[in-house]
Amino acid sequence: MKSGSNNNPIGIFDSGLGGLTVLKELIRILPSENIIYFGDTARVPYGTKSKNAVRNFSRQITKFLIRHDVKLILVACNTASALALNDIKKIAKKIPVVGVIKSGVRAAVSETVNKKIGIIGTSATIKSESYKSAIKRLGGKIKIIQQPCPLFVPLVEEGWIDSKITEDIAKIYLYPLKKAGCDVVILGCTHYPMIKKIIRQVVGKKIKLIDSAKEVSKDVKKILSNKGLIRMAKSRGNLKFYVSDAPDKFSKLSKIFLGKFISDVKKVDIERY
Amino acid sequence: MKSGSNNNPIGIFDSGLGGLTVLKELIRILPSENIIYFGDTARVPYGTKSKNAVRNFSRQITKFLIRHDVKLILVACNTASALALNDIKKIAKKIPVVGVIKSGVRAAVSETVNKKIGIIGTSATIKSESYKSAIKRLGGKIKIIQQPCPLFVPLVEEGWIDSKITEDIAKIYLYPLKKAGCDVVILGCTHYPMIKKIIRQVVGKKIKLIDSAKEVSKDVKKILSNKGLIRMAKSRGNLKFYVSDAPDKFSKLSKIFLGKFISDVKKVDIERY
Numbered sequence: 147m148k149s150g151s152n153n154n155p156i157g158i159f160d161s162g163l164g165g166l167t168v169l170k171e172l173i174r175i176l177p178s179e180n181i182i183y184f185g186d187t188a189r190v191p192y193g194t195k196s197k198n199a200v201r202n203f204s205r206q207i208t209k210f211l212i213r214h215d216v217k218l219i220l221v222a223c224n225t226a227s228a229l230a231l232n233d234i235k236k237i238a239k240k241i242p243v244v245g246v247i248k249s250g251v252r253a254a255v256s257e258t259v260n261k262k263i264g265i266i267g268t269s270a271t272i273k274s275e276s277y278k279s280a281i282k283r284l285g286g287k288i289k290i291i292q293q294p295c296p297l298f299v300p301l302v303e304e305g306w307i308d309s310k311i312t313e314d315i316a317k318i319y320l321y322p323l324k325k326a327g328c329d330v331v332i333l334g335c336t337h338y339p340m341i342k343k344i345i346r347q348v349v350g351k352k353i354k355l356i357d358s359a360k361e362v363s364k365d366v367k368k369i370l371s372n373k374g375l376i377r378m379a380k381s382r383g384n385l386k387f388y389v390s391d392a393p394d395k396f397s398k399l400s401k402i403f404l405g406k407f408i409s410d411v412k413k414v415d416i417e418r419y
Numbered sequence: 420m421k422s423g424s425n426n427n428p429i430g431i432f433d434s435g436l437g438g439l440t441v442l443k444e445l446i447r448i449l450p451s452e453n454i455i456y457f458g459d460t461a462r463v464p465y466g467t468k469s470k471n472a473v474r475n476f477s478r479q480i481t482k483f484l485i486r487h488d489v490k491l492i493l494v495a496c497n498t499a500s501a502l503a504l505n506d507i508k509k510i511a512k513k514i515p516v517v518g519v520i521k522s523g524v525r526a527a528v529s530e531t532v533n534k535k536i537g538i539i540g541t542s543a544t545i546k547s548e549s550y551k552s553a554i555k556r557l558g559g560k561i562k563i564i565q566q567p568c569p570l571f572v573p574l575v576e577e578g579w580i581d582s583k584i585t586e587d588i589a590k591i592y593l594y595p596l597k598k599a600g601c602d603v604v605i606l607g608c609t610h611y612p613m614i615k616k617i618i619r620q621v622v623g624k625k626i627k628l629i630d631s632a633k634e635v636s637k638d639v640k641k642i643l644s645n646k647g648l649i650r651m652a653k654s655r656g657n658l659k660f661y662v663s664d665a666p667d668k669f670s671k672l673s674k675i676f677l678g679k680f681i682s683d684v685k686k687v688d689i690e691r692y
Contacts (some may be wrong), residue, residue: 191463196665199461269554300573301504303467311591315584369455375692 147344152377155180155386156366159207162190163396164336165222165297166403168246171363172220173385176376180383182214186416188390191299192225193268193335199387201272201314204230208237210388211307213419217375220366221245224267224335224358228276237382242369249365250332257354258330262289263354264323267334269294277334291326295319295335302337305402312341316348324349334358340403387411425650428453429639430489432480435463436669437572438495438610438690439518440678444636445493448660449649453656455487459689461663464572465498466541467607473543477503481510481692483661486692490648493639494518497540497608497631501549515642520549523605523631523636528558530627531603537596537626544566550607560584561603564599568608576612585614589621596621604628605643613676660684666685 156176158169162185169183184207186192190338208308211219221227225244235243254263263285265277272294281288281417292336296317323331331353333339339357346369364391370376377383385408389396393411400408429449431442435458452647457480458522459465465473477499484492494500500518508516509616527536536558538550554561571592574585577582596604604626606612612630619628643649650656658681662669666684673681 163447188468190467194463194668195461196668199664296577297570300570306570311584311587314587318584391472395467395469 151215151217152375153208153379154215154241156220157180157182157184157214157217158220158222159184159186159211159226160222160225161186161192161225162334163403165397166400167336167339167344167361168222168362171359172366172402174371175363175367176382176383177379178377180387182211182216182388184210184414185389185396187396188416190221191268193270193299195270197229197274200225200229201233203231205237208234210282210414210416212238212241216241216317218366218370219243220362221360222336222359224271228271228274229361242269242364244362244369245350246336246358246362247334248275249361250334250356251277251280251284254330254332255281255288257356258288258373260327260329261287262290262326262328264293264326264328264331264332265334266295266319266331267321268339269296271334275331277299285344285406287314290391291323291328293319293322297333299337302340303399307341308344311341312411313344316341316344320345320348321385322351328353330354331351333358341397344361366413388414390414390416420662424490426453426652427488427490428455428657429491429493430455430457430484430487431493431495432459432484432499433495433609434455434459434465436460436672436676437613439495440609440612441495441632441635441672443595443677444632445639447641448512448636449643449656451650451652451654453464453523453650453655455484455489455625455659456663457483457687458669459662461689465496466543466572468498468543470502470547471499474503474506477609478506478510481507482692483687483689485511485514488528489514492516495635496631497544500565501544501547515646517635517639517642519609519631519635520607522551522631522634523607524550524553524557526634527603527629528554528561529603530587530629531561533600533602534560534631535564535599535601535603535605537566537599538602539566539596539609539611540568540594541572544607550605552605562599562636564596564601566592566595572610573615575613576672580614580682581617586617586621589614591623593618595624596674601626603627603629605613607630621627661687663687663689
């Protein structure tokens with residue numbers, strides 16, 4: 147069995163391109179690792195789909211990643227982490243599975259002073275109450291204020307990252323969190339770090355923003371380290387990109403998310419897995 | 420072969436729920452017809468997907484509708500009409516196929532006086548230039564101004580139908596059409612009639628708005644009539660609803676789009692077709 151080898155890749159997946167913000171952070175702190183990224187661009191977004199659909203999609207992607215002998219699976223998609231983490235773990239068996247939610251929650255719970263945590267995410271993530279239950283399991287008596295922000299993803303994908311419109315919408319969405327007096331807000335969607343500046347302006351300097359991409363990357367490093375699975379080579383790792391729809395759009399948008407243009411992207415018939 | 424029978428249903432499909440605005444209009448002018456509606460809610464939206472993905476999805480749905488002995492296929496989705504109409508026709512063989520685009524274009528060309536037509540739609544519809552080429556085929560020397568409006572669909576689905584934000588976004592999107600002096604604007608997406616009031620406010624009273632749902636329904640009536648396929652019964656027709664994701668969300672949103680709550684919706688594994 148090849149899984150377990152230090153040279154085996156880390157597998158990351160997301161419903162689309164948002165997970166590239168997680169990949170970027172992972173490359174920053176683990177530059178020698180080989181990594182496979184899968185973006186489910188044919189069925190994006192997951193945030194508006196049913197639990198069963200997201201579980202089904204996640205199982206297919208997990209099987210695809212296992213075929214590529216990944217040594218760890220990072221579920222960069224908040225919706226999949228919320229709705230399908232147990233399904234993924236069942237299929238992955240001994241391969242460790244890390245979801246963005248738990249990492250974000252751990253950081254939020256350790257940062258809050260007044261015990262009031264805000265969570266923003268897609269409708270499906272919020273509706274699943276997965277962040278809420280993860281906080282309750284970890285944090286004891288904490289007041290939780292949840293707010294779905296379904297327009298943030300299309301605004302980022304429209305490229306309106308510094309727009310007055312985005313600020314106006316952020317004011318509407320974030321008002322309940324400010325009013326409730328949260329001192330920590332979790333950015334519960336991989337797209338949201340792209341508009342962190344506007345979110346920061348709207349909520350003010352006193353509220354700590356938790357970027358799950360950073361937190362989950364730290365956790366991945368810790369797990370690989372504990373299991374003796376860190377790749378020791380000094381060379382930079384290989385990156386491989388797979389998507390379920392045409393690669394061209396991925397290549398273009400990767401510049402916005404990852405900060406560099408990726409041309410070598412392969413299409414996978416993911417429904418067959 | 421059963422297709423051809425007057426009692427056979429009309430098949431309509433859309434990427435999701437937007438097509439219900441077309442269905443509503445069809446029921447209004449053809450109340451006795453039996454109708455099957457398919458909404459591809461597991462893979463919605465089509466507007467951001469590749470041409471190949473949309474063609475593949477459309478072929479699967481066409482096969483599904485043919486299995487149900489439809490006597491006509493109405494492609495309510497603008498993106499599928501733009502990218503996949505020929506694929507659908509090939510599979511449908513003798514069954515007539517009607518797409519929203521041609522009907523909308525015919526009305527626009529007959530309404531314009533100053534020969535300046537504006538088109539608004541999803542990114543994929545605009546990028547396909549299908550409206551543009553349909554106008555050119557039909558209308559001779561006409562100036563065409565195209566404008567993608569990718570945020571309109573999520574705004575409608577967020578329910579911000581009377582919102583100041585939607586008006587502000589509409590002002591940004593529609594400014595080039597006003598500036599160019601169009602006297603006709605085609606609403607090139609089934610969601611857009613839901614915010615027709617705001618679009619009307621922004622463009623002013625002098626610009627004629629073409630609602631493709633109305634135009635395509637008139638065309639369906641004409642085709643069925645010419646072929647002697649109108650259902651003659653005086654009773655109201657049966658409606659059947661199928662989706663590719665969980666039916667519950669469809670049922671809830673049908674109230675917004677169709678004006679009534681639909682509870683009898685069946686899930687189909689559309690990928691198998």
